[in-house]
Amino acid sequence: MKSAVGSVKNNSLSLIFSEFKEITKAKLAVSVVFSSIAGYFLGAYQLNVASIALLAFGGYCMVGASNAYNQVIERDLDALMKRTKNRPIPSGRMSVKTAIGIAITLTVLGVVALYILSPKTAMFGAISIFLYTSVYTPLKTKTPLSVFVGAFPGAIPFMLGWVAATDDFGIEPGTLFMIQFFWQFPHFWALGWMLHEDYKKGGFKMLPTGKRDAGTAFQIILYTIWMIVISVVPAFGITGRLHLSIPAAILVLLAGLVMLFFALKLYENRDNASARRLMLASVTYISLIQIIYVVDKFIS
The missing domain is CATH 1.20.120 (Four Helix Bundle (Hemerythrin (Met), subunit A))
Known part of the structure; x- marks a missing residue:
């Protein structure tokens, strides 16, 4: 019986983790973290493991938050498209309330982690979330210029690592x-x-x-x-x-x-x-x- 209960718990945790990866677009978030760390290596006079860990954690949180907000905003449109209809919200596997909770939590954690590195790093991270969710996302159905606008938050990660290492722009x-x-x-x-x-x-x-x-x-x-x-x-x-x-x-x-x-x-x-x-x-x-x-x- 204990084994069966343990198996159910493990399956539940696995499902939760799987949904978390989808709502935060884990592969994309990891690639963004990679860019940030590369920028940090380029800017740093000497490497600091704690700073790298904070940058990786904060960076993932910020990207994950942006993706979660995006999926909340576009949930009805996602349901219309083959590539997105099985995402957590349109498929019904995750509620909007849960997704918003994840997004807000990640935003707070990300800003705090990046602020510990430097206020400028946190500022650029917050700007990227704002531009991605409040400007780029709504524009996607309005004009092709949305790609130009989206290129701004998308270009921040490589730069962010340098700023995190030097506190200078x-x-x-x-x-x-x-x-x-x-x-x-x-x-x-x-x-x-x-x-x-x-x-x-x-x-x-x-x-x-x-x-x-x-x-x-x-x-x-x-x-x-x-x-x-x-x-x-x-x-x-x-x-x-x-x-x-x-x-x-x-x-x-x-x-x-x-x-x-x-x-x-x-x-x-x-x-x-x-x-x-x-x-x-x-x-x-x-x-x-x-x-x-x-x-x-x-x-x-």
């Missing part, structure tokens, strides 16, 4: 912000291209022209080029303490050219398969260049 974290800012356009437009029909069911306007056409594909190419340019700028010695050695800059450039290749293939083919390859290339790109930046700092 200058050209270095500004450059990290711009790298991730421009990266988001080809990434999310590739995703928007793949899911265009599903997004239309929810009334979301995610592509710049509203269509999977040459205009959208061309803009993806332009933003990819800007992303590449910004990513190699630190090699020219004009971004303060943030710099790249020539070998590292070449690796970053090559990674960017690979992504540009897939952007050009999307322009040529204009199909979902090409969009998917570009989306996957973009995910690889942002993680890879962050690793290159960090490794280059410690070996050069």
Whole structure:
């Protein structure tokens, strides 16, 4: 009997944990934490384990809170789309009240954790939640410019790590912000291209022209080029303490050219398969260049 009770408890805990991961979009949150820690490594004069732990915890809380608020706000629209109808709220597995409670709790915990690191870090974290939930989310059904607005909170994590390490905002974290800012356009437009029909069911306007056409594909190419340019700028010695050695800059450039290749293939083919390859290339790109930046700092 005790074994059966223990099994039921374990299953219940497993289900709760599973729902928590879904409402906070755990995979996305972890990738954001990775960006923040990379930024911290770049800015820190010496590494502090407690600070890294606070940044990781606070960062996850802030992203998780944003995603939970987003799913509360979009619950009716999520129910209309194939990719989102099985999320915790539209599927009925989690109540709106519970989701809001999770979001508020994570917001408080996140702000406190980041404030312990520095008030500026907490401020940028709070700004990211506000922009994501109060500006970006409502705009998604109004205008394709929502992607531009959403790129601001989306670009904060890489920069946030530097600010957490230095308690300073200058050209270095500004450059990290711009790298991730421009990266988001080809990434999310590739995703928007793949899911265009599903997004239309929810009334979301995610592509710049509203269509999977040459205009959208061309803009993806332009933003990819800007992303590449910004990513190699630190090699020219004009971004303060943030710099790249020539070998590292070449690796970053090559990674960017690979992504540009897939952007050009999307322009040529204009199909979902090409969009998917570009989306996957973009995910690889942002993680890879962050690793290159960090490794280059410690070996050069």
